[in-house]
Amino acid sequence: MIPVQFNAKEVEKKWYDYWMKNKYFHSKPDHRTPYTITIPPPNVTGVLHMGHMLNNTIQDVLIRRARLKGFNACWVPGTDHASIATEAKVVAKLKSEGINKNDLTREEFLKHAWDWTNKYGGTILEQLKQLGCSCDWDRTKFTMDPDMSASVIKSFVDLYKKGHIYRGYRMVNWDPEAKTTLSDEEVIYEERQGKLYFLKYQIVGSNEFVTIATTRPETILGDTAICIHPDDERYQHLKGKQAIVPICNRFIPIIFDDYVDMEFGTGCLKVTPAHDVNDKALGEKHNLEIIDIFNEDATLNSFGLQYQGKDRFVVREEISRELEAIDALAKVENHINKVGTSERTKAVIEPRLSDQWFLSMEELVKPAIKAVLETKEIKLYPSRFDNTYRHWLENIRDWNISRQLWWGQQIPAYYYGDGKEDFVVAETKEEALALAKIATMNDQLTQSDLTQDADALDTWFSSWLWPIAVFGGMLDPENEDFKYYYPTNDLVTGPDILFFWVARMIIAGYEYTGKKPFTNVYLTGLVRDKQRRKMSKSLGNSPEPLELIEKFGADGVRVGLLLSASAGNDIMFDEELCNNGKAFANKIWNAFRLIKGWEVTDIPQLESSKVAIEWYEAKLQQTLLEIEDHFEKYRLSDALMSIYKLVWDDFCSWFLEMIKPAYQQPIDSTTYNKAIEMLEANLKLLHPFMPFLTEEIWQHITERTPEQALIIAEYPIMTSFKEQLITDFDFAAEVIAGVRTIRKEKNIAMKDAIDLKAINHEKVSLYFDSVIMKLGNITSLEYISEKVDGALTYRVKSNEYFIPVSGNIDIAAEIAKLTEELKYTQGFLRSVQGKLSNDKFVSGAPPQVIDNERKKEADALAKITTIEQSLASLK
Secondary structure, three states: OOOOOOOHHHHHHHHHHHHHHOOOOOOOOOOOOEEEEEOOOOEOOOOOOHHHHHHHHHHHHHHHHHHHOOOEEEEEOEEEOOHHHHHHHHHHHHHHOOOOHHHOOHHHHHHHHHHHHHHHOOHHHHHHHHHOOOOOHHHOEEOOOHHHHHHHHHHHHHHHHOOOEEEEEEEEEEEOOOOEEEOHHHEEEEEEEEEEEEEEEEEOOOOOEEEEEEOOHHHHHHOOEEEEOOOOHHHHHHOOOEEEOOOOOOEEEEEEOOOOOOOOOOOEEEEOOOOOHHHHHHHHHOOOOOOOOEOOOOEEOHHHHHHOOOEHHHHHHHHHHHHHHOOOEEEEEEEEEEEEEEOOOOOEOEEEEEEEEEEOOOOOOHHHHHHHHOOOOOEEEOOOHHHHHHHHHHOOOOEEOEEOOOOOOEOOEEEOOOOOOOEEEOOOHHHHHHHHHHHHOOOOOOHHHOEEOOOEEOHHHHHOOHHHHOOOOOOOOOOHHHHHHOOOOEEEEOHHHHHHHHHHHHHHHHHHHOOOOOOEEEEOOOEEOOOOOEOOOOOOOOOOHHHHHHHHOHHHHHHHHHOOOOOOOOEEOOHHHHHHHHHHHHHHHHHHHHHHOOOEEOOOOOHHHHHHHHHHHHHHHHHHHHHHHHHHOOOHHHHHHHHHHHHHHHHHHHHHHHHOOOOOOOEEHHHHHHHHHHHHHHHHHHOOOOHHHHHHHHHHHOOOOHHHOHHHOOOOOOOOOOHHHHHHHHHHHHHHHHHHHHHHHOOOOOOOOEEEEEEOOOOOOOOOHHHHHHHHOEEEEEEOOOOOOOEEEEEEOOEEEEEEOOOOOOHHHHHHHHHHHHHHHHHHHHHHHHHHOOHHHHHHOOHHHHHHHHHHHHHHHHHHHHHHHHHHHHO
């Protein structure tokens, strides 16, 4: 029994379990051509949001289509350990239990982190199953899996040996909340309303002051010089002098350097080498003292004097009041400036001097630039992102790859002495000991004499190996999986991580394999609300994805998202889109039920059915050609729209009507079998987009074995087709529409047969006449050379069509109605022609406006001609 309603919830579980049971998602190397996608690994503690829904639906469409097209489709799922985000959650959990991270050993903390990960991790992967994602779950990877971590460590050691990784004391971006460094790309700059404080520094041995503007008065406690341009005439007398830092009363030198802009502010600059990257450079140049006033959490340390232990922003307010009290504050102005914030924690970052590990990028980046921008071996879709890619990679800086975290791969550097340079780098502690013995020439060293670097590696340093490591390519590049599946085919991700992840994977791919990691990069847009706002929980404008699936079904949500998801463009999401998707699913279901409800017998095939089948086969082939072109250009939204129109308009609205048997009459078996064949072709096209609905209908059509499931069926094959058939039908459809319009306007019931006569000025093919007669309920269709008097008329292009008036039409009323319509149209024409005859209007209006008015004139003239002909035939 075929249910009356399509029950998405019941169907989704049934078929997903069936697919899993029969291992349709699992791939292993064989004779077929592989088609491979690796998932952009979501944070292990994350939950499904709208961006994930879009990104993974697109991947599933690509992988299901490849499976249908006979490729050995492999979609590798997995999660990222997300060091900063996950460690922050674990620290917060411990804090709620009264446990301080600093009171734990690394091993104790990691146990808590693994407990957290095992409890909450992987939730998002289970949610992806509800969306219908056909990942090879047997291949699920986690960036902290033993083999994945071993790949990362191997990469570090290799790059260190090649001289690309070095340790440096540099100014870095410091996240005081996560208590770790960040790369430049992890800092988001925001415009914020702040204040500009004008501070007075007294010149030693005089009553003179210099005034200096700063947005951060708390940092004066770290000042070690005042800098002035050597050509600034205002301050020449201060050469060789010193100034007094307010509050701490420390004497600092006045230095001269052309770095200072004489025109900006007062022309004087306070120099705080420990807290500004440019000041650090000045400090090195002039051998200035470095005074770091902050603790790692951005509270002030002992150099903060009486403010020790207080937060930087609290001190800013308090110190400004003290400066005012001692007459060291000249004035305060409102000031908008850009503030760097942590992408992960949203904390305001601090520039901080620190020993860190860096990866030199200058040489590594060259193959990645060439592959995308020169040889086009890797293509970005849309291509406009080539410019973004170019900007980032041509201006790349060395990558700070160390993080002051415990959750992540620990840096494989082992210290054997007290000096910063007394270390060796090795994959294991055993190897490190052997190297340390050589370095120290001390065979008595033991492992207990070695101390491993406490820092963890940046999460991106793990995930940049993702396409290689998931197939074991770092540890065993000759293994069967890696040789078969790598390079992968398509990558679907967001443009926000084009540099963080995409570019770095390309760099790693060429460095370790000499090959590209993937061929195409499909960059999705952001999902926004109807008001173009980015979706976020704080705004309350982000729907719960699982609730959408519950309400509209997974297929409905997938269609709703994809119909509006053109590559690289932001999506204005509206729940109504999902409702449209649900309505589409119901339309297909009802079409299927209609076909299955027909009585089938062995009777002769009608000419109209034969013609309908030939037309639909041509229409299907035309759509296949369109779809192929859209997929080649990664226009998935356009591909779905082509299928949507084919199924809704051509199949449901036209084809089924053309072959539908008369009321309570059977259909011939030839036509029925062809209808099923066309339905099955439609289901194959739709399956990547609507997997659950299509599998349900496919399995209802006839009894199928697991080897005959839709998920592994053969995609429709493209063949040649007669384009003229499609053109001829489009004309016939207008003829039918004309008949239907007259029936509606004149209240002629569809059950009442009519005659139709036509003057074929266009010399159109008569091939579709049988279809016109059936859909118009026309007794006879006759081609004539002269107009018919006393008939209702309409035109299709230059062809004239006449429906002789039957007794059920009130001639007088019809004449009165047409006369009124003629009068109105003539009045409308006069107003349009009045505008067009006005030279001032024609010369001043935009060309588009003039074109619109001329079109109105032409339409009105044509309508008047038709009405006059109808009136003439009735009189």
